[in-house]
Amino acid sequence: MKTFVKILFVIFVVWMLVGACFLYVEHEKAQVVMGLGVFFFSFIFMPFFIYHRYRAGKYKKYIIDGKTFFGKMNQDSK
Numbered sequence: 001m002k003t004f005v006k007i008l009f010v011i012f013v014v015w016m017l018v019g020a021c022f023l024y025v026e027h028e029k030a031q032v033v034m035g036l037g038v039f040f041f042s043f044i045f046m047p048f049f050i051y052h053r054y055r056a057g058k059y060k061k062y063i064i065d066g067k068t069f070f071g072k073m074n075q076d077s078k
Helices: 002-024 030-054 058-062 066-077
Strands: none
Touching: 002 030
């Protein structure tokens, strides 16, 4: 899965660079290429990336609960 996400990211970066080059030379399909790149990023790459990051429960360290939040506040005030 990690390799797949990396491959998708490389495809996205290359796609956006090609779109930027098309915009620079004022190609007639430049807007379409950039639009499809944004579509690819938001609806294909991001869901795979989010699933890859959150499938192992790594999101739990970013959740603020009462014990950890108030415990760190009390430690900082000392």
